[in-house]
Each structure stands twice: as structure tokens, then as C-alpha cells.
Amino acid sequence: MRVNDLDTPALVIDLDRTEANIQRLQAYCDQHGLGLRPHIKTHKIPALAHQQLRAGAVGIACQKLGEVEVMLNAGIADILIPYNLVGQAKLERLARLARQGRLTVSVDHEVVARDMSRVLAAEGARVGALIEIASTIERAGVVDVAEVVRLAQLIDDLPALDWRGILMYPTNADNISLLDRAYRALRDAGLPPPVVSGGGSPFMLRQAEVPWLTEVRVGTYIFEDMTGVKGGYFSLDHCAATLLCTVVSAPTAERVILDGGSKTLTTEGGAPHGHIVEYPDAIIYKLNEEHAYTDVSRCPVKPTIGERVHVIPNHVCVAVNLHNVAYGVRGDEIVAVWPVAARGLVQ
Numbered sequence: 001m002r003v004n005d006l007d008t009p010a011l012v013i014d015l016d017r018t019e020a021n022i023q024r025l026q027a028y029c030d031q032h033g034l035g036l037r038p039h040i041k042t043h044k045i046p047a048l049a050h051q052q053l054r055a056g057a058v059g060i061a062c063q064k065l066g067e068v069e070v071m072l073n074a075g076i077a078d079i080l081i082p083y084n085l086v087g088q089a090k091l092e093r094l095a096r097l098a099r100q101g102r103l104t105v106s107v108d109h110e111v112v113a114r115d116m117s118r119v120l121a122a123e124g125a126r127v128g129a130l131i132e133i134a135s136t137i138e139r140a141g142v143v144d145v146a147e148v149v150r151l152a153q154l155i156d157d158l159p160a161l162d163w164r165g166i167l168m169y170p171t172n173a174d175n176i177s178l179l180d181r182a183y184r185a186l187r188d189a190g191l192p193p194p195v196v197s198g199g200g201s202p203f204m205l206r207q208a209e210v211p212w213l214t215e216v217r218v219g220t221y222i223f224e225d226m227t228g229v230k231g232g233y234f235s236l237d238h239c240a241a242t243l244l245c246t247v248v249s250a251p252t253a254e255r256v257i258l259d260g261g262s263k264t265l266t267t268e269g270g271a272p273h274g275h276i277v278e279y280p281d282a283i284i285y286k287l288n289e290e291h292a293y294t295d296v297s298r299c300p301v302k303p304t305i306g307e308r309v310h311v312i313p314n315h316v317c318v319a320v321n322l323h324n325v326a327y328g329v330r331g332d333e334i335v336a337v338w339p340v341a342a343r344g345l346v347q
């Protein structure tokens with residue numbers, strides 16, 4: 001089967017580029033003695049997670065327990081969940097899953113740690129625990145070094161949690177002083193973090209500059225996307241995931257409509273809503289659910305009805321999450337058809 005035989009819109013993965021992206025970062029991490037722990041939130045496909053592990057990854061990260069379930073069932077045991085798990089239902093589920101693999105979670109507050117340990121202990125389960133430290137994005141994470149030390153001492157004492165270390169997202173090499181100070185304070189308190197987990201694809205090739213780092217956690221690096229290209233972090237030539245779309249209407253000389261709208265590309269990142277590989281001068285300026293409004297006025301040759309184009313999305317992780325199936329291609333040939341097994345698993 002060839003790409004031309006696919007109905008559209010369709011998620012198409014260039015396997016040569018994907019493998020090159022995996023190898024490039026693995027080589028960097030190997031060179032610097034860092035463990036690479038890919039975050040599967042980007043691809044959500046067990047076969048690609050296995051490929052990352054075969055290349056040398058030390059384990060994977062999942063954001064949701066549903067994703068953990070899929071990956072455990074696919075035979076992947078070492079999984080980090082860098083997210084506070086809150087609520088009885090989630091914690092009971094975590095306890096069940098913790099018996100099937102080597103799970104590590106992150107926590108950023110005493111309440112989260114105590115509740116987790118209580119539910120896990122009642123179920124006879126245990127997990128490793130990292131403390132999330134606040135970063136420049138001011139999302140979750142402990143903001144105070146003394147509090148990090150108190151929480152580490154608590155984790156060390158709690159019956160169902162094993163002290164594993166610290167985590168930050170992203171570790172932007174220009175601003176990780178809190179991570180550095182937290183590490184030193186923990187070491188002085190007799191709890192040196194065995195694991196220091198950082199990451200973020202935009203900063204991936206500077207992770208060796210982050211002091212104490214042991215693991216690099218990255219997701220988008222496997223496909224790259226237009227957000228990273230526009231930010232100057234990624235290259236168009238490395239972008240491996242595209243949405244194959246058909247020109248379904250050409251109402252004027254300036255405007256064509258593609259059959260991939262917000263349900264194919266997402267509206268993340270705003271206009272332009274991705275980059276059309278075959279028509280770099282075209283601009284997708286607006287999306288409805290199933291329509292991409294495309295300005296072709298600057299294109300020397302205009303796309304015509306029935307023509308098919310590849311769109312690199314703005315944010316590849318959320319675009320992949322919209323698709324049931326991914327087609328792995330080499331050149332023109334479809335060599336893999338994968339269910340996006342962990343898509344839509346928001347719990």
C-alpha cells in the first residue's frame with residue numbers, strides 16, 4: 001500500500017526521520033552519561049516506545065494512568081508518571097498497576113504524598129517517589145528548598161513510598177538554580193537524590209549543562225513540530241509526523257479548503273495552523289472542525305481540488321491524540337499501521 005492509497009485526513013509518520021530523531025538524542029545522552037526516558041505522550045504508540053527502548057532508553061514516562069495501563073500491557077515495566085496523582089479512585093488504580101511494573105511518581109506536596117502512601121499501603125503496593133521542583137514555567141512543583149527537604153524526609157518515612165529523587169520540567173539550562181540548590185540541600189540533609197530527572201525537547205541538546213542531572217525526559221523530540229521550528233529549536237527537515245489532507249474546495253484564486261480542521265490539526269498555537277510541506281508559501285489562516293481555510297495567494301503554483309498535501313502540525317502531541325490510527329511510511333510506501341493505543345486516555 002502506498003501513501004496515495006490512503007483516505008484523508010490521515011496521520012502519517014516518516015519512519016526514517018523518526019528513527020533519526022530517536023538516534024540523535026540517544027547518542028547525545030550516551031555521550032554525556034545521561035539516561036534517556038522518552039515521554040510517550042507524544043506518540044502514544046507501544047511499538048514506538050519499544051523502538052525507543054531498543055535504542056537505549058532507560059524507561060518511559062506517561063502522564064496518565066490510562067497511558068500507563070496501555071504501556072504495561074505492551075510489556076514495558078519501568079514507567080515514570082511526572083504528575084501529582086490525586087483522589088481515591090486514581091490511587092487505588094495506581095496500587096493495582098504498581099504490582100505490574102516498576103512505577104515511579106512525582107509529588108509536590110505533603111498531602112499528595114501522605115494520601116498516596118495511605119492508599120498504596122492499604123493495598124500492599126509501593127512506588128518510587130520523586131519530588132517535583134518548580135521551574136521557570138511556574139506550573140506545579142515545590143518552590144522552596146527547605147520545603148523540598150521536609151518533603152523528602154517525609155517520603156523517606158512513609159511506608160509505601162521509596163525515596164528516588166527530584167524532577168523538574170523543563171530544565172532550561174539558563175535557569176535551574178532551584179534544582180541545583182535543592183540537590184545540595186538534600187545531599188547535606190543526608191538524602192542525596194539518586195535520580196535527578198529533567199527535560200523538555202526545546203532544551204534537549206543542552207541537558208548536559210544541567211548540574212546533577214541523571215535522566216532526560218522528552219516527548220516531542222521523536223517527531224518535532226512547528227512550535228519548535230518557529231521557536232528555533234527544531235528543524236523542518238526533522239519533522240516526522242504530518243497530517244495528510246486533501247484539497248476539497250477552491251472557491252477563489254486565493255483560497256482553498258483542506259479536509260483537515262480543528263478535529264485533525266487542533267487549534268493549538270493559533271494561525272498559521274501548521275505548515276504545508278508541498279506549498280510552503282500557503283497559510284492555513286483559520287480552522288473549523290473539518291475545514292482548513294488556506295490562503296494560497298503567495299503560491300506561484302496553486303493547489304487544485306483533489307490534490308493531497310502533508311501538514312506539519314503546530315503541536316504534534318495534541319494532534320496525534322486526535323487520531324485512531326498512525327501510518328508509518330518509508331518514502332511512498334506504508335510499512336506500518338498502528339492503532340494510537342493510548343490516545344484519548346485523559347484519566
Ligand SMILES: Cc1ncc(COP(=O)(O)O)c(C=O)c1O
Pocket residue numbers: 039042082169199200201202217218219220221
Ligand atoms: C512533566 C513533563 N515531562 C516531560 C515532558 C516532555 O516535554 P517535551 O515534549 O517538550 O519533550 C512534558 C511535556 O509536556 C512534561 O509535562
